Amino acid sequence: MALLEVHNIHTYYDHIHALKGISFELDRGEIVALIGANGAGKTTTLNTISGLRHPREGSIIFDGQPIHHLPAHEIVQLGIAQVPEGRKIFSRLTVMENLDMGAFTRRDRAGIQEDLERVFKLFPRLKERRNQLGGTLSGGEQQMLAIARALMARPRVLLLDEPSMGLAPILVESIFQTITEISQQGMTILLVEQNANMALSVAHRAYVLETGRIVLSGPAAEVRENPQVRAAYLGEA
Amino acid sequence: MGLRTGIRTGLIAAIVTIFLILIGVHMLMGRLLQSWFYVPAHWPGVWLMVVLLGLWAGSRAVGQMKARSWGNTLLAGASAGIIQGALVGAALYLLASITQAGVDLRAWLTQMSQESIAALTLGLAPLPAAGFIGGVLLVSAVAGAAWREWRLRVHAARLARGERTVSLRERLLEIPAVAQVSSNPLSRRVLMGVFMVLLLIAPFFLGQYWNYNLGTVGIYVILGLGLNIVVGMAGLLDLGYVAFFAVGAYTMALLTAPQPHHIQMSFWLALPIGVLLAAIAGILLGIPVLRMRGDYLAIVTLGFGEIIRILSKSDVLTGFTGGPRGVRNVGHPVLFGKDIGNEFYFFYFILIGVILAIIITRRLEHSRVGRAWRAMREDEKVAQAMGIYTLKYKLMAFAMGAAMAGFSGAIFASRNSFTGPEDFVLLVSINVLALVIVGGMGSIPGVILGAFVLKGLPEILRELEDYRVLVFGALLVVMMIVRPQGLWPASRPQLERPRPEEEALEEAPAELVEGEVGS
Ligand SMILES: Nc1ncnc2c1ncn2[C@@H]1O[C@H](COP(=O)(O)OP(=O)(O)O)[C@@H](O)[C@H]1O
Ligand SMILES: [Mg+2]
Numbered sequence: 001m002a003l004l005e006v007h008n009i010h011t012y013y014d015h016i017h018a019l020k021g022i023s024f025e026l027d028r029g030e031i032v033a034l035i036g037a038n039g040a041g042k043t044t045t046l047n048t049i050s051g052l053r054h055p056r057e058g059s060i061i062f063d064g065q066p067i068h069h070l071p072a073h074e075i076v077q078l079g080i081a082q083v084p085e086g087r088k089i090f091s092r093l094t095v096m097e098n099l100d101m102g103a104f105t106r107r108d109r110a111g112i113q114e115d116l117e118r119v120f121k122l123f124p125r126l127k128e129r130r131n132q133l134g135g136t137l138s139g140g141e142q143q144m145l146a147i148a149r150a151l152m153a154r155p156r157v158l159l160l161d162e163p164s165m166g167l168a169p170i171l172v173e174s175i176f177q178t179i180t181e182i183s184q185q186g187m188t189i190l191l192v193e194q195n196a197n198m199a200l201s202v203a204h205r206a207y208v209l210e211t212g213r214i215v216l217s218g219p220a221a222e223v224r225e226n227p228q229v230r231a232a233y234l235g236e237a
Numbered sequence: 238m239g240l241r242t243g244i245r246t247g248l249i250a251a252i253v254t255i256f257l258i259l260i261g262v263h264m265l266m267g268r269l270l271q272s273w274f275y276v277p278a279h280w281p282g283v284w285l286m287v288v289l290l291g292l293w294a295g296s297r298a299v300g301q302m303k304a305r306s307w308g309n310t311l312l313a314g315a316s317a318g319i320i321q322g323a324l325v326g327a328a329l330y331l332l333a334s335i336t337q338a339g340v341d342l343r344a345w346l347t348q349m350s351q352e353s354i355a356a357l358t359l360g361l362a363p364l365p366a367a368g369f370i371g372g373v374l375l376v377s378a379v380a381g382a383a384w385r386e387w388r389l390r391v392h393a394a395r396l397a398r399g400e401r402t403v404s405l406r407e408r409l410l411e412i413p414a415v416a417q418v419s420s421n422p423l424s425r426r427v428l429m430g431v432f433m434v435l436l437l438i439a440p441f442f443l444g445q446y447w448n449y450n451l452g453t454v455g456i457y458v459i460l461g462l463g464l465n466i467v468v469g470m471a472g473l474l475d476l477g478y479v480a481f482f483a484v485g486a487y488t489m490a491l492l493t494a495p496q497p498h499h500i501q502m503s504f505w506l507a508l509p510i511g512v513l514l515a516a517i518a519g520i521l522l523g524i525p526v527l528r529m530r531g532d533y534l535a536i537v538t539l540g541f542g543e544i545i546r547i548l549s550k551s552d553v554l555t556g557f558t559g560g561p562r563g564v565r566n567v568g569h570p571v572l573f574g575k576d577i578g579n580e581f582y583f584f585y586f587i588l589i590g591v592i593l594a595i596i597i598t599r600r601l602e603h604s605r606v607g608r609a610w611r612a613m614r615e616d617e618k619v620a621q622a623m624g625i626y627t628l629k630y631k632l633m634a635f636a637m638g639a640a641m642a643g644f645s646g647a648i649f650a651s652r653n654s655f656t657g658p659e660d661f662v663l664l665v666s667i668n669v670l671a672l673v674i675v676g677g678m679g680s681i682p683g684v685i686l687g688a689f690v691l692k693g694l695p696e697i698l699r700e701l702e703d704y705r706v707l708v709f710g711a712l713l714v715v716m717m718i719v720r721p722q723g724l725w726p727a728s729r730p731q732l733e734r735p736r737p738e739e740e741a742l743e744e745a746p747a748e749l750v751e752g753e754v755g756s
Contacts, residue, residue: 050622076624084622090615101612104605105624153624 001064003028003188004049004080004157009058009068011041011048018044020212021058026157031179031189033199033220035233036209042192043085045209046159049190050082051075062157077105081155085162085192087146091135095126098134098145102152111154119148122178140171147178157188164195176202196233200224208233239309240316242301247320247378250294254287254321254374255328261348262286264356265704283356287370291377294321296385298378307386314382321378322371329354329370333363440584448580450696452652455587456645457692460669461676461684462594463641468670469679469727470607471634472614474535476666477522477542481639483661484518485511485646487549487558490656493568497559504570504578508647515643516636523635527628530617542666550658563657567650583652590648594641595681601637610634668692671709675716677723686725 002025011019019041026032036042047053049060051072060068067075081102090098099119103112120127123144129137134145143163150158160179164172172195180202183189193199200206206223208216216223223229257263266286267279276282295314302313332354336342342349358366440448460482467475488511492502526537549558558564569578570586601607609630612620621627650656668691676687691712695705716723 052618052621071626072621073624073626076622082622084619088616088619090612090619092615093611097611100608101620101623101625104608104612149623 002026003063004190005061006045006049007059007061009045009048009055009060011044011053011055013044018212019048019055022209022212022214023058024207024214024217026188026190028188029183029186030205031183031191031203033196033203033206034190034192034209035194035196035199035206037232038194039211040209041212042209043161044212046082046161046190046192049075050080050159052082073105076153076155079154079156080159081150081153081157082159083146083150083161083163086165087142089134089137089142089145089149091133093134095130095132095134095137095145098149099126099130099152102149103154105153112152115152115154119151122151122181123148139167140175143167143171143175144178147175147182151182155187157190158182160189160191162192162194164193164198172198196229239298239302239304239312243298243313243316244320246294246298246301246313247317248324250290250297250317250321250378251324254290254325257286257290258325258328258332258357259346259349260707261353262704264348264353267356280356280359284373287357287373288377291318291321291374292381292384294318294374295378295381295383297381299382299385299389305386305389310382310386311379314379315375317382318375318378322374325374326367326371329357330363330367333358333366337363436588440581445580448584450693452580452584452587453696454688454693455584455591456649457669457672457688458591458685459587459594459641459645461672461688462591462598462681463638463645464669465673465679465681465684466598466601466610466641467634467638469673470602470614471610471631473631473634474531475538475635475638476535476663476670477538477540477545478638478642478669479661479663479665480522480538480542480545481515481518481642482646482649482665483545483549484515484639485643486650486656486660487564487646488514488643489647489650490564490567491558493651494564494566496565497556501568504568504651507568508644511647512640512643515646516640518643519635519637519639520632522639523632527631539663539666542661542663546658546661549661559657561658563655563659564650565655567654567656569651569654578651578654580652583648587648590644591685594644597637597641598681606630606633671713675712675724677726680723680725680727683723683725683727687723690724 004026006022006024008021008023009019010017010021022041022045024032024034034042034045044053048055048068051067051070051074055068058068059066062075062078062080065078067078067080070078090101093101099116103115106112120130125141126144126148129141134142137145147158147160147163163175163179167175176198179189179191183202191199191203200220200223203220205218206220207214208223208229216226216229224234263283263286264279267282270276270282270285271279294317298313298317299310302309332342332349336351336354342354357370359369361369439451443451460478463481464475464478467473467478489504489507491498492500492507492510493504495501522538522541526534529537548554550561551558552560554560569576570582571577601610609620609625609627612623612625613627613630617627649660653660672687672691673684674687675690676685677683691709
């Protein structure tokens with residue numbers, strides 16, 4: 001049984017039918033990419049999983065337990081953490097305080113300390129800047145902080161919403177490097193991207209989303225070779 | 238360039254000057270100087286104001302100028318002074334002529350007495366009087382311009398020598414004694430101790446009037462600390478905070494007074510009930526407004542505050558609340574058979590309340606709850622994504638803030654032996670919010686300082702009574718512009734500045750990169 005199963009979910013913004021029956025699954029330890037153009041419904045999908053929105057129809061099963069009716073804070077406690085689109089770090093709090101917020105649901109001091117060291121090993125730049133305000137970090141550092149903050153919840157599934165957004169190419173490279181590293185440590189990752197090329201190069205499997213529907217799925221390498229994908233998302237004629 | 242800014246500034250300065258004259262501020266200045274510095278007549282104060290306004294006009298004109306030279310400065314100062322002088326002179330000419338014709342201006346402008354105009358004309362006929370005030374303004378404006386130019390040059394020279402401008406706080410810390418006290422926890426504690434002892438013995442020396450006023454400041458400190466939890470810590474803009482003050486006061490009043498209910502419960506029992514009911518009211522208000530934010534929340538809470546007041550005033554409920562006349566003979570605290578309901582004992586009582594409120598606030602700040610509030614204040618959606626149950630923590634903020642307001646309300650009613658609907662006007666909420674903002678949101682010393690400035694100072698400056706609201710508004714506007722973080726902002730000791738020199742990766746700051754992508 002997959003770790004996370006999404007069955008035929010329909011999510012609305014009042015009358016706007018944003019997700020029109022989406023189904024997919026994540027196996028343990030996988031990186032699954034969800035690619036699609038702007039407005040396809042990628043963020044809505046992540047928010048529906050993390051409980052910030054609720055589906056009107058369909059179900060989401062996490063480790064055998066239905067979670068689609070649960071509020072966001074309970075879902076975090078069950079082990080799903082989200083790195084929001086646009087990073088959304090707390091810009092008036094320090095790096096340390098941001099990381100503390102990530103561990104809000106936890107009470108195991110020793111474990112938190114352990115994870116803090118792990119995260120600092122992953123992102124040494126954050127350690128250097130731990131007493132600096134989040135808002136004074138550069139774009140790349142903010143993205144590192146957003147990922148680190150989510151990791152501090154010690155999740156079993158990490159939802160990443162466009163981590164490459166607004167970053168210079170060299171930084172995109174290094175962020176994806178880190179994503180692979182996190183995955184190798186055993187994390188299950190759902191990676192949402194418009195930068196299909198990068199996403200498909202690190203993912204095991206991929207789904208292509210178009211106006212609220214999944215139009216294509218398969219192993220990342222196959223999706224990458226698909227002529228329509230090449231034309232629409234990889235900028236090839 | 239100098240001419241344009243001069244004319245524009247002169248116009249603004251003229252309008253301000255005429256306005257201040259029309260509402261009689263020059264007479265106020267005259268009386269202030271008379272009563273504070275034992276000046277024998279009121280004209281020195283009157284003309285001090287005129288000269289200050291001229292100085293201000295000239296200085297402001299130079300401050301706004303882009304191209305800096307002494308010629309420009311003279312031009313700016315003179316043109317500002319001429320415009321200001323001519324317009325104010327014309328206004329005075331009109332006022333003086335009308336008064337001379339026997340019209341009593343007080344029908345429209347309550348402050349425009351004969352005496353008030355005579356202070357400006359100095360007994361001259363309208364035309365020479367206009368010329369005189371115009372001349373004074375012109376000379377002052379030129380002087381103000383020259384002064385500002387000189388200051389700017391000194392400042393520029395300092396910058397050129399590489400000297401940094403320093404804040405007042407840094408300057409204070411340069412004094413060795415101050416630096417020592419502020420860095421050494423022991424001497425800080427000693428200082429705190431001395432301050433506490435002074436506070437403790439103060440009521441023996443201050444007399445009724447000041448004990449009462451200090452008590453009032455204390456009540457506002459508690460109110461401010463409570464609202465600080467809601468607004469400063471949790472980020473929920475509550476404009477109806479007075480409602481909880483009212484719940485506490487009415488609980489105390491209705492439970493202890495002989496009328497209208499004849500319960501006459503003990504003060505000591507009514508106090509916790511008042512706190513509890515206020516907290517419950519906080520939760521009851523909280524539930525419907527949980528999903529609102531920002532301006533919607535502000536408007537709805539404002540409405541709630543007014544509803545409570547109007548209910549307490551309504552004729553239908555007179556049998557229950559005492560109606561528009563309020564509740565008299567509210568009970569006093571009695572200890573060992575002794576009525577301790579006077580200013581003296583209430584001072585200590587309120588002091589204990591303040592200390593409790595400070596302890597509670599500090600504990601909350603460093604607790605899990607405080608952490609949740611901080612996250613919520615920064616970004617509610619992200620706070621939820623961090624696993625914070627925002628609805629619960631919002632209700633806790635409302636309840637905690639309301640409990641503190643309930644406590645102060647209960648004491649307030651008992652101390653006055655009376656409470657009524659007029660104690661709970663919107664202005665109370667605004668006062669409390671203003672003292673939190675002026676003092677420094679989220680900062681305990683800030684709130685205390687704010688309460689002293691906004692509730693204590695007006696008592697010292699009794700002469701300003703009529704202008705309290707005006708001064709208040711002006712103070713808020715000025716604060717927002719020059720010191721938006723408040724007089725004593727919350728301190729963040731372990732903060733470090735960004736270190737651009739050790740950029741490992743060649744990379745622009747976040748905004749730049751995003752801007753490029755967006756374009
Ligand atoms: N807060 C919102 N209110 C109304 N419509 C929304 C909102 N957020 C997203 N939508 C709509 O839902 C659809 C999917 O949006 P989104 O999930 O943000 O797409 P993506 O993340 O793939 O760019 C879009 O048509 C968008 O206009
Ligand atoms: Mg999106």
